[in-house]
Amino acid sequence: MGFAIRTERLRKVYPSSHGDRAALDDLTLDIPDGRVYGVIGRNGAGKTTFVRITSTQLALTSGTATVLGHDVATEERAIRVRIACVPQEARPLYFLNVEEVVYLYLKLRGLDPAEARARTKDALEQLSLTEFRRRMVSHLSGGLRRRVLCAMVLASDAEILFLDEPTTGLDPIARREVWHAIRRAVRERRTILLTTHYLDEAEALSARLALFERGRLVLEGTPEELRARVRFPYRVTVQGPFPASELASYGRVSAIEGGSLVFAREAEARELARTALERGLRVSMGPVSLEDIFLDVVGKSIEDEGPGAEPTA
Ligand SMILES: Nc1ncnc2c1ncn2[C@@H]1O[C@H](COP(=O)(O)OP(=O)(O)OP(=O)(O)O)[C@@H](O)[C@H]1O
Numbered sequence: 001m002g003f004a005i006r007t008e009r010l011r012k013v014y015p016s017s018h019g020d021r022a023a024l025d026d027l028t029l030d031i032p033d034g035r036v037y038g039v040i041g042r043n044g045a046g047k048t049t050f051v052r053i054t055s056t057q058l059a060l061t062s063g064t065a066t067v068l069g070h071d072v073a074t075e076e077r078a079i080r081v082r083i084a085c086v087p088q089e090a091r092p093l094y095f096l097n098v099e100e101v102v103y104l105y106l107k108l109r110g111l112d113p114a115e116a117r118a119r120t121k122d123a124l125e126q127l128s129l130t131e132f133r134r135r136m137v138s139h140l141s142g143g144l145r146r147r148v149l150c151a152m153v154l155a156s157d158a159e160i161l162f163l164d165e166p167t168t169g170l171d172p173i174a175r176r177e178v179w180h181a182i183r184r185a186v187r188e189r190r191t192i193l194l195t196t197h198y199l200d201e202a203e204a205l206s207a208r209l210a211l212f213e214r215g216r217l218v219l220e221g222t223p224e225e226l227r228a229r230v231r232f233p234y235r236v237t238v239q240g241p242f243p244a245s246e247l248a249s250y251g252r253v254s255a256i257e258g259g260s261l262v263f264a265r266e267a268e269a270r271e272l273a274r275t276a277l278e279r280g281l282r283v284s285m286g287p288v289s290l291e292d293i294f295l296d297v298v299g300k301s302i303e304d305e306g307p308g309a310e311p312t313a
């Protein structure tokens with residue numbers, strides 16, 4: 001296994017930024033090939049900036065970034081033919097129909113007509129777009145347009161797919177079709193750089209994850225490694241009356257509808273679950289979700305910055 005993308009002390013300051021807070025700061029990251037790499041973080045954390053720099057659409061300020069062994073600053077042509085991108089905000093060409101727009105994209109990437117046709121048909125089927133294939137892109141709903149963009153990129157022969165919030169605005173069925181297509185791309189040994197605000201999606205697909213906060217990398221690793229890094233890796237919900245003062249001795253407590261949610265270490269979590277069951281209360285226990293980790297880590301970072309901190313976008 002090699003690395004598809006590597007950055008070292010990557011920094012980006014937009015010329016127009018107010019003050020000089022960097023959009024990305026001191027970012028050193030190795031993204032392995034042939035997997036899904038998830039990048040998560042709040043609005044303004046720097047995810048799109050990272051995608052745009054590593055897909056050679058935006059110049060970095062300092063540090064280095066290499067993609068498939070090529071330097072983004074000097075070898076962008078060598079990189080561009082081997083990558084494809086679904087940008088956060090983009091629409092496919094309006095004046096073509098769905099089939100034409102996917103086919104044309106593949107032809108422009110240099111595929112021969114027969115292969116472009118076969119890949120177009122396959123991608124439209126995968127994303128349930130076949131019934132819309134003759135419809136003008138301008139007549140599609142927003143979610144369908146997004147699906148067309150995903151189809152174009154997933155149908156391509158690119159080795160790295162940059163997907164910046166590919167499933168935002170998609171219905172739950174379409175979202176899972178995109179997941180399915182992403183998993184297939186991974187089986188073809190392609191690398192996917194995925195950003196998403198759907199943490200269930202990030203968790204379901206990513207072999208590794210990076211959490212960005214205010215342009216910095218605050219957590220990185222496999223989902224298991226991330227879980228092992230938090231103080232309370234288990235969550236226990238207790239439905240019914242359980243004295244709050246007693247609960248606090250097990251871990252961090254928050255109130256939920258009809259009961260309490262407690263984040264705890266494993267031994268305390270088991271002990272709490274057993275005690276609550278003995279008292280005849282309803283209990284559920286499991287490892288923390290990626291969302292729990294996100295709220296914990298990012299919540300602490302917001303507290304640390306204090307009320308005077310500059311809000312992100
Ligand atoms: N063209 C630009 N000019 C100036 N500042 C910018 C520009 N684009 C982004 N920024 C700033 O850079 C920071 C990172 O933005 P970025 O779009 O990378 O965040 P993001 O993590 O993708 O957020 P979101 O989840 O909202 O998509 C923000 O503070 C943003 O305001």
Ligand SMILES: [Mg+2]
Nearest residue numbers: 047048049088
């Ligand atoms: Mg973004």
